[in-house]
Amino acid sequence: xxxxxxxxxxxxxxxxxxxxxxxxxxxxxxxxxxxxxxxxxxxxxxxxxxxxxxxxxxxxxxxxxxxxxxxxxxxxxxxxxxxxxxxxxxxxxxxxxxxxxxxxxxxxxxxxxxxxxxxxxxxxxxxxxxxxxxxxxxxxxxxxxxxxxxxxxxxxxxxxxxxxxxxxxxxxxxxxxxxxxxxxxxxxxxxxxxxxxxxxxxxxxxxxxxxxxxxxxxxxxxxxxxxxxxxxxxxxxxxxxxxxxxxxxxxxxxxxxxxxxxxxxxxxxxxxxxxxxxxx
Numbered sequence: 001x002x003x004x005x006x007x008x009x010x011x012x013x014x015x016x017x018x019x020x021x022x023x024x025x026x027x028x029x030x031x032x033x034x035x036x037x038x039x040x041x042x043x044x045x046x047x048x049x050x051x052x053x054x055x056x057x058x059x060x061x062x063x064x065x066x067x068x069x070x071x072x073x074x075x076x077x078x079x080x081x082x083x084x085x086x087x088x089x090x091x092x093x094x095x096x097x098x099x100x101x102x103x104x105x106x107x108x109x110x111x112x113x114x115x116x117x118x119x120x121x122x123x124x125x126x127x128x129x130x131x132x133x134x135x136x137x138x139x140x141x142x143x144x145x146x147x148x149x150x151x152x153x154x155x156x157x158x159x160x161x162x163x164x165x166x167x168x169x170x171x172x173x174x175x176x177x178x179x180x181x182x183x184x185x186x187x188x189x190x191x192x193x194x195x196x197x198x199x200x201x202x203x204x205x206x207x208x209x210x211x212x213x214x215x216x217x218x219x220x221x222x223x224x225x226x227x228x229x230x231x232x233x234x235x236x237x238x239x240x241x242x243x244x245x246x247x248x249x250x251x252x253x254x255x256x257x258x259x260x261x262x263x264x265x266x267x268x269x270x271x272x273x274x275x276x277x278x279x280x
Contacts, residue, residue: 021132108133146214146221152180155220159230161237162187184208184215191229 003022004014012027038061046058098104110129113122130136150158156179160167163186170182188206191213208214212226222230 108135143224146223148222148224148227150220150222151218152178152220156180156183159183159187159234161241162190162230162233180215180220184213184220187230187233188213190233191226194229194233 001017002014003017008014008024013024014027015022015024017023043058043062046054046061049055049058110126113120113125127136160183163183166182166186167179170177170179185206188208188211191211192206195211212223214221
């Protein structure tokens with residue numbers, strides 16, 4: 001939206017209210033700075049036309065230099081001004097070259113407060129910046145779809161603990177299947193049981209779409225609900241495994257201490273018995 005208060009009118013300025021906030025512009029040289037002339041190739045094409053009307057039109061568009069031939073008009077003069085479109089195109093081309101030659105990591109900077117003081121974060125200002133930059137909307141759209149994506153190898157490495165039995169059984173079968181397909185089917189049954197709270201009937205197929213899991217050619221896609229269920233199951237298995245390891249470790253330690261104590265008691269009894277029998 002356009003606006004111009006009295007102060008801005010007096011200083012020949014105006015403001016445009018963008019989605020990200022209000023931006024003020026100066027009117028001096030605004031038209032010349034933002035003039036976007038026709039591409040030179042377009043003018044050359046019109047000048048090379050055999051139609052007199054089209055050629056005359058090209059001369060009018062070309063201004064004082066309209067009488068020049070197409071070949072001469074291709075030579076840029078030193079005083080020629082780069083248009084906004086040309087400048088944007090050049091900068092975009094340079095940026096693309098840099099991105100293609102590097103591995104960029106994007107960092108989004110947020111203004112924490114309007115007072116410019118350290119260690120003070122204003123949640124409203126930060127949320128407004130995230131909303132204006134489209135981050136919140138991107139997160140919302142991502143959560144509606146399949147925000148979590150794993151390659152097959154990474155998915156197997158992370159969630160193999162949830163389908164060890166199914167993977168071992170599939171390895172013994174004569175018909176070979178992809179390990180990721182076997183693991184996904186075993187996990188889908190567990191997620192379905194977790195959601196419904198009922199035991200799944202054996203050999204009953206599970207709808208992966210309703211569960212929120214999809215297997216692609218190179219990746220496994222998870223909806224937010226399915227991802228949270230998988231993490232819950234994984235944490236439960238890891239917690240049970242940790243308790244099992246602790247119980248085995250404590251059992252070993254107690255058995256070792258018991259054996260050492262028993263051997264010490266037997267040795268002590270033998271020593272005392274010898275002394276007693278020797279004194280008699």
